[in-house]
Amino acid sequence: MKQFPKSFLWGAASASFQVEGARNEDGKSDSIWDATSEGHIKRNVNGDVTCDHYHLYKEDVAFMKELGLKSYRFSVSWPRVMPQRGVVNEKGLQFYQNLVDELVQAGIEPFCTLYHWDLPMWVYNEGGWENPQIIEEFTEYARVVIDALSDRVRYWMTINEPACFIGFGYFEGRQAPFKTSSMSREQRFRDLAHISKNVLLCHGRGVQLIRERSKLKDPQIGFALNARNFVAYNETEAGIEKARNEMFDIEKGFSMAASWWADPMVLGRAPKYMDEILTKEELEFISQPLDYFGYNVYFANNYNGDMKEPDLGWPGMPRTQTGWPITPEVLYWSPKFLYERYSLPILITENGMSNLDFVMRDGKVHDPQRIDYMYGYLSALHKAMEEGIPVIGYTAWSIMDNFEWAEGCDPRFGLIYVDYRTLKRIPKDSFYWYKKVIQEGGLEE
Template sequence: MGFPKNFLWGAASAAYQIEGAYNEDGKVPGIWDALSEGHVKHGENGNIACDHYHRYKEDVALLKKLGVKVYRFSVSWPRVMSGPDTVNPKGLAFYSDLVDELKAAGIEPMVTIFHWNLPMWAHEKGGWYNAEISDDFANYARVVADALSDRVRFWFTVNEPTTFIGNGYFTGAHAPFESLMQEQPAVMMNKLAALTKNVLLAHGKAVRVLRSRAKLAPKIGMALNGSVYLPENESPDAIEKARTQMFPEQAFFSHFNWWADPAVLGCVPAGLQPFFTAEELKVICQPLDFFGFNCYNASNYEEYMGPNPAVVPGMPRTAMDWPITPDALYWAARFLTERYHLPIIVTENGMANIDFVMSDGAVHDPQRIDFVKRYLAGLQRAVDENIPVKGYLYWSIMDNFEWAEGYDKRFGLVYVDYQTQQRIPKDSFYWYADVIKNNRIS
């Protein structure tokens, strides 16, 4: 058995994490450019990162060597729009050139419109609290669609609102480094609901723009993340318990249904209901072509919500301290399909490993190979059970700026020497290339 004939094997990246060129060719500051000082390990930042802005042709050549069918990258809002209505032609041209390079290499581009680096001009107007932001986002989506949709079919409106709202505005771990955790519960809920509504309205308005303006028939989704729960066993009761944990009636921003119920089903989890009108839900709930989700591990083994009896001493973890739970892709795909009835694309999956150039000049990462092999086995099970899984994108194509963790954590299939910008494909790169070539787990 293998994967479907037209399975979308790929890899992913994000603009701020790889591009660098933080102040070149008319790019204006984003919140990660302007606000991250004092919040990132070792005082690092994304000013240079992987210098992809200048080295994109080299990086596309690596993608071609890998053999990917698709490549998901994000457009930088502050690179493209220097104000709500002001387009930066040079910034837009970079993405047009990147798309051309990908197409010439036989790689289908997938565009994420927003992957976290909000322009400072938008932040200074209130950021995601500002009711005007959804219109600004729709205008930005229009600019990008007009420039790229003659060559781009796949679109993701936003990446991981659970994280950019949760870490950016709730815990304060990510830009803009604001925290609601000390607020009174009613105040916290009011603010969280406002943030949520504005993100979802931005998504809905962007989908409308793409449907009305795209030159190629668009395929549109989101790249969501959320808590995934594994059943203790495969009895009906255990499966139903895990499903209920994944989509609780009293959802919070960390659950898939907080975001996906309004966007896909047109309904709102219990705690959010007072904050949405029927008219707003009509804007938010737009037809989508697939359900994109990022999945690294199951939540059964997390300790951030308090002691968890599922945690066992010495269980395997990645360099991010995330538990290794290979069945997460299977159960996530199954539960998400059952609830939302959309084809599935795994938009991110991978692991941070302790990678370095060894004495033979190579980067050997058997842990990553084993990690991906196990997770893909779960995805293979989903395919075998006729769950409509359409693609898998490894995160990430290359080592990059891992947000508040700086450059210590390496997720890439390609090793990046940040002092020289040398790229070295790791053993996992060649293993994954073999998977793609043969359309089955090697």
């Protein structure tokens, strides 16, 4: 048995826009995903209903309890809580209070993410992440959420995947608000630096507010970053150093370099291009002490097969339904490199795979590929822990199939199948496999 610590946080995750639906209910206003997605989403679907978690959250938490989750990571919809400047939507806020109550009663630790991509359209119309004013707006929003939930929520994440919502949203047109840039490489970096500064200052403000206002003692604060990942396929000293350098190389990685975000957040050190605009005082504010390094990780870029530089992908290599390479070893190398550089305990805040899941003749959803995927990735994570890397938990993405951003509803990442026509939930085979792993606290050899 590959045993994990008894305190290990076995979890699963979702995000507000991806599961809640209820677009126009109870005072919610539009996010950038509501308002700018038309024409950008595969098969012209939208987030108006998705899984209807807003109405079915009690049923969903009951499934989580059956699964035996130790933790559940959710995010709060900013436009549901603050539909316009200075206005707190009590009905929207009550939804999250009810959700947290349900989780606590089920014995599940709530993990709250303050920002997971669904920027209010009213904030975007004022300049969004490009306008420093967003720091004031985020401060007001975060204060409202913290005051409402911090008597029951101990674990917090300030920001989810800024590499995507800034890099893909403001420069590559792949995510909302679907903006693109034709600037030179040098100017793109400088523009990225100014937008990123606003994100980083919001992170710092979030950390400060949680420390000051939490009603529970000793709140646990982190973030949920993602980045390009590289594994040492040649395990010589030179091969390991090459992989490590590539993971943190800003010139190659743009916003997807781990160091672009984490160096300021954790080390108080500005990377190139940001060192021209961040003062010493701002860096101190951004790099307030954190309790863990949250990381979303799916694959190693060595094998992606679509990078400009040569990589190690081969024709027909194992890939998920979205085309991502299946590289379990990334859950050994990435935690190792991140801990070496940042010295924070690691929390895997997302990991999982999209699979060709459908209801079969027996009425069940059989997903042996996902079971094998999770076994391989968890085995690699276990190896890292055996070598002394402190990992406090693993969070499967996702608890249920959901709206996968610009890919729409085609990719199915869930441990629970969702029939979007009827909203019926069906636990997949991987649900029951993961339940057994949680019960036994480890993996059978």
